[in-house]
Amino acid sequence: MYSWILMLVVLAVMAGAYQLGRRRAIASAGGPKHIKQLHSLPTYYGLYAALWAGIPALLLMGLWSGFQDRILIALVTAKLPPAMLDGLSDGRLSLLVSDIRNLATGNIVSAEVTPEIQAAADQYARLGVIAQWSMWAAVLAVALAGMAYAWMRTRPQMRARNRVESIFSIIMIIFSSIAILTTLGIVLSVLFESLLFFQKVSPLEFFFGTNWSPQIALRADQVGASGAFGAIPLFTGTLMVSVIAMLVAVPIGLLSAIYLSEYANRHVRSTAKPILEVLAGIPTVVYGFFAALTVAPFIRSLGASMGLDVASESALAAGLVMGVMIIPFVSSLSDDVINAVPQSLRDGSYALGATQSETIRRVVIPAALPGIVGGILLAVSRAIGETMIVVMAAGLAANLTANPLDSVTTVTVQIVTLLTGDQEFDSAKTLAAFALGLTLFLVTLTLNVIALSIVRKYREQYE
């Protein structure tokens, strides 16, 4: 009983409704010859019927699939003997529920199967089948009812086109609000979890503490699991990797943008630019692999040959590779703003006898500077938020160090390590990831807002 089959059935009903609505409209006008009697084209009557058949049914289906499991679980747990539920923590309860669910679907169960759990699972499976069938019945009934409603209302005077169009514009408005909803979702989801986190750990400790060790002691006598949440080492680690990345990306990106837009002829430009842009299209996991398996060992052996002690996962390796990844962002954004500098400025400079490089350094770059700075800020935000390269190449140890040859850890690495694997949803360890996520989001958001407004303001200047 897959719900996508039901989806297909609803789509089929919609197609039928379309045909029916169209025919009905033509018939109500008195046949194809009198089509002028209709307010709208027959297609719109068909669409009207199809939308009436489809939208309520699909909405119902979405709601039903969203809530079915919750209701079933509530019903099943209500039937369990109260003795079993007494004194269960939320985590235990969800484990019990997932056991029941697994038992019903034939998966592996974590605990021993008691008769009560078996009974609950049987009931869950039984209710599940009933619920599935009733969903089919309800959705189909709604679809057919919608079709019938549209069919009854179809008459020549009906303004089918206007109605269909207003439905479409509502849909489009909903679509464009998704961007807002996404931002809202991000803010709310990280904010709530972060607030929970800050109830357990003081923000003062989080933002200014220098000791990061998120392992929480499960037993009182456990060694090495202090649960310290001072995020300064993460911030400095992130900063160090980003600085190294920018030291690679800014000179190379900026200089190649200058060369390609000012010096290179059209032929060179049209081949070199796409090749550089390949760097932006490579998935970051590939860079991570490259950093961890090629660059890091290379740096390590290079360091060893010079008598330096380099960690196998060094900030330098991650930063260098991240810098390579960011080159195209810097270069294409700088390229845009350099091209936007009007030729008259350059001509003026040449007329005074300046060489091309003097013109570029004294006239073009200063004129393009705000835009370039905006582009660099965007690149910094990308470096701070980059995950895979640092996860694979920067290491996990939260060292508070200024040595780029050491292993450091970053905010994104810690989010990944805290949230992969199984853990309870409300432990300080998991919540810490959301607090880090909130910090990351706010920092990059600030950088982006500043950068975007600079770029935008500057772009309008010469137009």
Add this chain to the structure above:
Amino acid sequence: MNNPAKDAAGAPRRTIDIVQSSLKRRYARERRFRLLGATAVVLGMSFVALLFADIILKGYTAFQQTYIQLPIELAAEAIDPDGTRDPAVLARADYMKPIREALREQFPEVTDRGDRRLLNSMISVGAPDLLRERVMADPQLIGTTQELWILADDDIDMLVKGHIDREAAEGDRRVKDQMIGWIDRLDAEGRVAKHFNTIFFTHGTSREPELAGIAGALMGSFYTLVLTLSLSFPIGVGAALYLEEFAPKNRWTDLIEVNINNLAAVPSIVFGLLGLAVFIAFFGVPRSTPLVAALVLTLMTLPTIIIASRAALKSVPPSIREAALGVGASPLQTQFHHVLPLAMPGMLTGTIIGMAQALGETAPLLMIGMIAFIVDIPKGFTDAATVLPVQIFLWADSPERGFVERTSAAILVLLAFLFVMNLAAVLLRRRFERRW
């Protein structure tokens, strides 16, 4: 000009002299600057070359796999004692034994138990399963002795491909001296060969490098992308159409616009947090499935698609709209019948770029459980699955040398898909490029 430069003797110098004397220096500086720019371009391009060369060199060998040819006696009494050819009986039979016996026959002098174990370890633990599949596909083989190519263990594979240093001390490498001797003997008899690695393309992942394939991850990526496309394309185009053509210019639409631009620059991992907190914890969408991955990736790629679609709509000249409105089309008809078809190539290009981004994305998917070790090949949108980039991430973590090769090969496959998608975007843009 009021203070003309003076030379050492105090006599006034002409400007032309000053310029002349500094010209050489200025031209040298000009050349240096130019060279610096060219170096930066060459450096950037050599990074691309280096990256590709490194991955191709590491990965191309994974497309071949070492097999050992052995005369396998598929005795009827061992595999199918009753002669029923019942698939259930065939499936239960022990296929390890005939392989081991064949191996023992090749090396009758190996009698010590420890050496025997070493000898057996040259064969992949998955070899019996492959033999079973073979026998079940062709029951005629039962009762005969066949020269069959048996899958070798990954260490042997690495040795044959030359990734293991034969000169290193025995303790430093994974293959013992004895095994090297055996393999060389088999090789001399022509019993060792590298065949095209079909397992890599037909199997799911595995803990054994020689049995690990990308089929599961490919299917996971396929389901995820199909769903992402079918969600993000209509939503993106609809949103772009509304914002560009219908929306009144007010604070609300300004807010939406700023929002979209910012979302495009939000770190991808934050979308993973959103997916975890909203889709999984709040709405109860099952973890590790293409469904939840597609929801997250849809939200992530939407800004890209909306921005590209709006640019495409902007490039359609207003005269088209005015003409359509002039002959009595409603605003929506104008858009759907006239503007959208003209803007469609640009929108599709943006969508393909968004899909390429979604195909290569890893970080948010780690948050929503795509990192689970899943051997089965997913069969639908709600089956537990992994995707290609996450598979690459997981393999990159494995210590065996065989996985380095497979990771690189998987990267090559991923890059090939990305290349095809980008090529499609470029061709599409070229094909439909139009000057007004």
